[in-house]
Every structure is written in C-alpha cells, then in structure tokens.
Amino acid sequence: MTCLLRPQDPKFPEIPLPDGEVVTVGRGPLSKIKDSRCSRTQLEFRANYKTRKVSVKQVGPNESALNGTPIGIGIEEVGKENDSVDILFGEHRYKIVFEGLPPLESIPVKPAKIPKMFSSKDQFKKDGILPKVGEWKSKGDQLHIYTYGDIIRRAKANIAGFDMDGTIITTKSGKVFPKDDKDWRFLYNSTVQKLQTFFEDNDNFKFVIVTNQAGMANGKTSLEGMKKKVEAIVSQLGIPVVVYIIPGRNEYRKPVTGIWNLFVEEYNESVEPNPQESFFCGDAAGRKKDHSLSDRLFALNLGIGFKTPEEFFMGQKPQEFTMPLFQPRKLLDNPPSNDHIQYPDSQEMIIMVGFPGSGKSSFVKSQILTRSYVHVNRDTLKTAAKCLSVADEALKSGKSVVVDNTNPERKDRAEYIKLASKSKVPVRCFKMNITHNQALHNNRFRELSRENPGQGSVPAVAFNTFKSRLQEPTKDEGFTDVLLVNFVPTFSDDKKRELYGKYLLEK
Ligand SMILES: Nc1ncnc2c1ncn2[C@@H]1O[C@H](COP(=O)(O)OP(=O)(O)OP(=O)(O)O)[C@@H](O)[C@H]1O
Incomplete structure (x- = not known):
C-alpha cells in the first residue's frame, strides 16, 4: 500500500509519499531535477491514505501547478488520485498514484460539510x-x-x-x-x-x-x-x-x-x-x-x-512593472512655452512637419491663421495638387502661407520650397516637438473628445509610417530657419483638461 508521484518523463525517479509524512520536493537528489528555477524546497506533499488525498503546498517562489492551474506561493491545495502536479508550471509533471489500496467505493464516505457560502x-x-x-x-x-x-x-x-x-x-x-x-x-x-x-x-x-x-x-x-x-x-x-x-x-x-x-x-x-x-x-x-x-x-x-x-x-508580492513613456500629468503640471517663436511682418511660407495628432492644426489655427496666413491642408483641400495650386496662388498674390500637412520627407517639402523660391519668398520649417507616444495619446484624446467617441481615429500604422519616412528637416533644404514647436497644453474646458491628464493608451 503506497502513494507516490509518478513522473511523466521516465528518466526521473518516482517519489514515494508515505502516509501522513511531509515530503519536500524540489531541485535535488530525490527528484534529480537540476533546473535552477526550481527551489530545493519547491513543494511540500502530505498524503492521507485514508481519504486518498494529498495536500500540496507551494513553498518555492516560482509557480507550481495542480492540474495545470498555478498554485501560488504559500498556498495549499488538495490533490487526489490521478491528479497532475507540475513542480514548475508547465514543466516536470507528475501524477499522484495510490497503489495496492482497496477500491475507493469501499471506503465509507462522510457526508460533505456544506461550505459557508x-x-x-x-x-x-x-x-x-x-x-x-x-x-x-x-x-x-x-x-x-x-x-x-x-x-x-x-x-x-x-x-x-x-x-x-x-x-x-x-x-x-x-x-x-x-x-x-x-x-x-x-x-x-x-x-x-x-x-x-x-x-x-x-x-x-x-x-x-x-x-x-x-x-x-x-x-x-x-x-x-x-x-x-x-x-x-x-x-x-x-x-x-x-x-x-x-x-x-x-x-x-x-x-x-x-x-x-x-x-x-x-x-x-x-x-x-x-x-x-x-x-x-x-x-x-x-x-x-x-x-x-x-x-x-x-x-x-x-x-x-x-x-x-x-x-x-x-497573496504574492507585487512584481516590477514598466510605466508608459508619456506621462500626461507631468506635461500638464510643467507646460513648456513657445516664446522663442516670432513672426515677421513680411511675406513668408511656413512648412509644418509632425506626426499625425501632434497638434499641427491646433497650433496653426490658434497661432498662425490669426495672423492671416493662407491655410494649405490636405484634409480640407483633399488632393496634393490642390494644395500646391492654392499655395502658389496665395504666394503670387503676396500672401503668407502655412502648409499644415505631416510632410515627413524632403521631397514633400521640396515642392513647396520650389514654389516659394520662384516667388522669392523665404521659407521656415516648424517641426512639432512631441514623441511618438504623445502623438498616440493626442490621437486617442481627439477620438474621445468627438461627439461620437471611437469614430474616425487615425490608425496606429499611420504613426509608424510617419516615423519610418521622417527625414529630419534641415536648413540646407532651403529653409531660412528650422524651429521646434512645443506642445503647450490649452483646453476649452476643465473636463477636456481632466481627460487629457489621464492615461488614455493601453500601454
Ligand atoms: N496645445 C494643445 N493643447 C491641448 N490639446 C491639444 C493641443 N494641440 C492639439 N491638441 C489636441 O490633440 C489632438 C490632435 O491635434 P491636431 O488635430 O491639432 O493634430 P494634427 O497634428 O493636426 O493631426 P493630423 O495630422 O492627424 O490632422 C486634438 O484632439 C487636439 O484637440
């Protein structure tokens, strides 16, 4: 009459579990397990030959499992005949075996206690x-x-x-x-x-x-x-x-x-x-x-x-975790400024560069269009050709122009620079100074601020495309200056401010 742990992998020995005795199983000579993730005292077993149950307590820090379910450090579970025990979750599997005992039916069964719940x-x-x-x-x-x-x-x-x-x-x-x-x-x-x-x-x-x-x-x-x-x-x-x-x-x-x-x-x-x-x-x-x-x-x-x-x-202890790279509350508590940006009285062209959702249109609307620049934007004008013709006409009629598109590549910008130099108008580049993660946050904020939240969001792939296509703007493209535009948070009401300050992304 005996109870034992029978390994799934026959190159390991069987482990006897004498009646009522605590048997500690882990890395070591008894099991021949050498895996260093397994503690020497990974699990404690105590077999009860009368009830044909085996208590299984996880002592080691890495997860063990009973019937494929993690047990948890310090937790004691009860196993029965034919149940499986993983000394490490998903590895070193053993079966609980009772040998030479009378069949289970002949053991008198006490009526089960009704649990409190x-x-x-x-x-x-x-x-x-x-x-x-x-x-x-x-x-x-x-x-x-x-x-x-x-x-x-x-x-x-x-x-x-x-x-x-x-x-x-x-x-x-x-x-x-x-x-x-x-x-x-x-x-x-x-x-x-x-x-x-x-x-x-x-x-x-x-x-x-x-x-x-x-x-x-x-x-x-x-x-x-x-x-x-x-x-x-x-x-x-x-x-x-x-x-x-x-x-x-x-x-x-x-x-x-x-x-x-x-x-x-x-x-x-x-x-x-x-x-x-x-x-x-x-x-x-x-x-x-x-x-x-x-x-x-x-x-x-x-x-x-x-x-x-x-x-x-x-009841396990908290583990290490990583926080998102963009912390909206920090930005709201310590907003940057754009005091370094001045606007001339004479005619000019400004070419914006920035991630989708980086705040280009909001900045252009509040800071540039208020100075009577002509707005060139693909979302409103629909085609690239239309954008170029509107810019050309405005320059020819002596107006300043702002090109409010993502403009990641030199070739996107070159077409506008060519138009401006034809009209002998200086061109500056304004690059939005925000990270990929903040742009994603803004995009989600924009989505949630809509009347029908969840609709019309720019897909994540557009952000990766911008990043991979981006060629950093430099003066040698024909710009008189390349300026970084900081994201200065401004909101129409407190509710929006509160929403912006929350973590909006899932990672
Ligand atoms: N300074 C700001 N303060 C607070 N929220 C802002 C600010 N600038 C932009 N946002 C918000 O960020 C979101 C994206 O801004 P915006 O639409 O201006 O970006 P964009 O760069 O023009 O995007 P796209 O290229 O996709 O058109 C919007 O919800 C906008 O309200």
Missing part, C-alpha cells in the same frame, strides 16, 4: 436576491451590461473591480484567445472560494467586472456566445455583480474611466466610493509577461488601489 447563497435565493440568471441591457453595440443579484442592496459601498480574462478566468485550451464560448475555466482552483469569502467578509464592497472585448467589435467573438459565457461564470461565482462588456473604442474602454462613473451613478447612488478602500484587480499590469498596462492604468486614473491576480488570489 452555499448556505448564504441559499439564503440570497430565499430572499429573492440571487436569481438563476441576471438581466442584460445594452448601450447600442458600445456596451453590454449584465446585472446579477441585488447590487444596490449594499448601498453606497466601495468597489472591488475585476478584469475578466486572465484575472477571473483563463482559457481551458491554454490558447491566448478562447476557441469558443466554452473555452474557459477559473484561473485558480481557489478563485471561486476566494471571491465568495472576500464578498462575505466585506459586505461594504460591491463586485464589478469590467472587460474590454475588442474581439467583439472585429467580429471574432459573438455577443450571444459572450453572454452565455458571462452567465455561466457569474452563476458559478454566486455573488451579486455587475459585468460590463466593452467592445467599442469609447469612453468606457479601460484605462479610460467612463465605466466607473457610470457604475457610481447607476449602482452607487452617485456616491463616490472611498479611493483608499476601493481597488481594481487585473492582469494587464505592465509586467514583462503582460500584453498591456490597461488595468493598472485604469486604477491609476481613478486614484484607487491596484492588485494583480497573483497578488489578490495568491
């Missing part, structure tokens, strides 16, 4: 608070909302917000994106219990799930499939919740904070939750392995706490 879940049901399924509503194709249970019951509460994919659930298939609406499982074995316990113990918190679902906007995921999946997840959690699904590139999309304001208005009697207590938990946290930073930036934009799933569910 299920009794209260029944209580919720009796009170009519937790229905079988919740209710769906939508704001067009921009936002879908699922409410389950009486979320208003906990009036004026703090908010515990969670991302969904990669935080509460992951794919069953192990793929990055789910194959279909059934391809999901809870991220950790302990996810349901941890959430139930948290909301039982903290009844001054409301549970909100916020999930960006760009896949729905591009047709990769259907709304019906997504609805079924959310209903299944929520009914297994058994906790009153509001789930926000955000397919659009609108003001609800994390890290922009529109969804939080909506929640506070509709489900918290317009009372702002305490930022010290409220928090958001998500896996888009800017760590090396993360695809984005949007969950962390969402929390930062709201001024609330942030936790990764590893921190919330597994």
